[in-house]
Amino acid sequence: MKPRILLVNPAIYDFAAYDFWLKPYGMLSAAGQLRGKAEFLLFDYLDRLHSFYSGRSGVSDTPNPKFEISDRWGRGRFFNEKITNPPCLQKIPRFFRRFGLPRELFRQFLESNEACDFVFVATTMTYWYPGVQEVIEDVRKAWPAAKIVLGGNYVTLCQSHAEKLNADFLVIGRELEPLWKYVGIEPDTNQPALWEAYPKLKAGVLKLSDGCPFNCTYCSVPKVYGGFRPRPLERVLNEFELLVKLGAENIAFYDDALLFDAEHVLIPFLKEVIKQRNKGTDVNFHTPNALNARFITKEVAELMVAAGFKTFFIGFESASAQWQEKTGGKVYSSELKDAAGFLQRAGVSGENITVYQILGHPFGDIQELEDSMRFANSLGVRGMLADFSPVPGTPDGDYCSRWVDLNEPLMHNKTAFPIILMGFDETNRLKDLQRKLNRTIDNPPQAS
Numbered sequence: 001m002k003p004r005i006l007l008v009n010p011a012i013y014d015f016a017a018y019d020f021w022l023k024p025y026g027m028l029s030a031a032g033q034l035r036g037k038a039e040f041l042l043f044d045y046l047d048r049l050h051s052f053y054s055g056r057s058g059v060s061d062t063p064n065p066k067f068e069i070s071d072r073w074g075r076g077r078f079f080n081e082k083i084t085n086p087p088c089l090q091k092i093p094r095f096f097r098r099f100g101l102p103r104e105l106f107r108q109f110l111e112s113n114e115a116c117d118f119v120f121v122a123t124t125m126t127y128w129y130p131g132v133q134e135v136i137e138d139v140r141k142a143w144p145a146a147k148i149v150l151g152g153n154y155v156t157l158c159q160s161h162a163e164k165l166n167a168d169f170l171v172i173g174r175e176l177e178p179l180w181k182y183v184g185i186e187p188d189t190n191q192p193a194l195w196e197a198y199p200k201l202k203a204g205v206l207k208l209s210d211g212c213p214f215n216c217t218y219c220s221v222p223k224v225y226g227g228f229r230p231r232p233l234e235r236v237l238n239e240f241e242l243l244v245k246l247g248a249e250n251i252a253f254y255d256d257a258l259l260f261d262a263e264h265v266l267i268p269f270l271k272e273v274i275k276q277r278n279k280g281t282d283v284n285f286h287t288p289n290a291l292n293a294r295f296i297t298k299e300v301a302e303l304m305v306a307a308g309f310k311t312f313f314i315g316f317e318s319a320s321a322q323w324q325e326k327t328g329g330k331v332y333s334s335e336l337k338d339a340a341g342f343l344q345r346a347g348v349s350g351e352n353i354t355v356y357q358i359l360g361h362p363f364g365d366i367q368e369l370e371d372s373m374r375f376a377n378s379l380g381v382r383g384m385l386a387d388f389s390p391v392p393g394t395p396d397g398d399y400c401s402r403w404v405d406l407n408e409p410l411m412h413n414k415t416a417f418p419i420i421l422m423g424f425d426e427t428n429r430l431k432d433l434q435r436k437l438n439r440t441i442d443n444p445p446q447a448s
């Protein structure tokens with residue numbers, strides 16, 4: 001008999017969360033490699049297409065259908081409930097919430113299904129661990145014999161903390177061999193992610209590569225995923241076809257270095273997609289993980305647009321040369337200017353190009369954030385302040401131990417840290433300024 005595996009994507013405990021094409025891609029990819037060799041069930045607390053929203057789940061809370069509504073690119077709000085701030089975040093003057101399907105729904109799900117042999121739980125942000133804890137408690141109670149497996153960023157970055165959560169097995173980093181041994185199944189590494197586990201799918205995820213060749217001092221990617229490794233094109237194209245077949249209208253790329261070595265990785269993929277587009281396949285692509293402006297050439301911009309890329313997010317962080325040098329020299333101001341120009345000339349409007357800039361970085365004194373925001377705005381593109389999260393094990397994250405206790409993952413919270421470092425008023429002032437600048441892009445002044 002095939003082993004039975006439940007896949008769980010936990011609820012989020014945070015001040016803010018938004019469905020920016022969030023899918024538990026690491027877990028779905030691991031499960032895909034076991035396709036046909038195990039029986040799968042999926043419970044995704046963050047699935048906005050779940051029957052809960054149409055009132056068919058049997059849970060007494062009346063869901064507000066507004067949480068099912070998506071914007072034109074398939075993003076939207078999660079169902080959420082206001083809860084008390086955890087004691088260590090009491091002083092943060094913002095409402096703490098639980099985002100995702102009600103806990104009661106998961107308990108009913110466990111009761112109404114025969115126990116599985118394994119429960120895989122995805123973890124993402126380190127400070128979202130209370131959602132993981134909640135899943136473990138409920139599984140232990142309902143299915144005491146099930147083996148609980150945790151994998152993902154939180155367990156990799158905070159292993160000793162995760163070891164205390166009462167799971168049976170932790171998958172650290174990207175190495176899956178120990179997992180295959182633990183479940184006793186030989187994987188098929190050519191298989192795409194297990195997208196068919198969703199009863200209904202409108203948004204999906206693809207990755208052309210893993211890891212990143214850069215080493216920015218504030219980023220967890222080099223630690224969690226290591227160096228840059230492209231995935232075989234054929235495998236990516238199979239996964240793309242599967243997503244299209246299942247009904248995905250929007251696909252987000254989770255690559256951390258989507259444009260690196262574009263000649264051998266992205267461009268061949270784009271050319272294939274353009275061929276399929278000419279035969280009628282119509283999918284919107286998005287790049288929520290920051291693109292490196294340095295690699296946006298005229299050719300890349302034109303091919304991306306022709307293949308169906310609709311939203312472009314670019315990492316910039318600061319216009320200060322001193323800050324750029326100190327944190328890894330990922331991208332310089334002139335490179336951002338060129339990239340914005342290439343994209344705009346390829347037909348992308350400024351409102352669909354967003355430049356990320358870090359808010360609350362510990363070297364904020366040399367970041368000259370306000371000047372950087374105005375610089376990005378002068379290029380006719382939107383800005384988005386990306387709240388800084390002190391990631392343990394990174395040079396900049398560890399430096400923050402002078403302000404927060406990094407042993408408590410809740411203190412890595414990205415809404416909290418800028419407020420702790422810069423104060424509530426300054427944080428709000430900069431966010432207001434960003435909103436004001438963005439209005440000039442979304443509603444440009446009309447010529448009289």
Ligand code: SF4
Binds near residue numbers: 214215290330
């Ligand atoms: S911030 Fe981006 S470029 Fe820098 S190491 Fe992380 S993923 Fe790579």
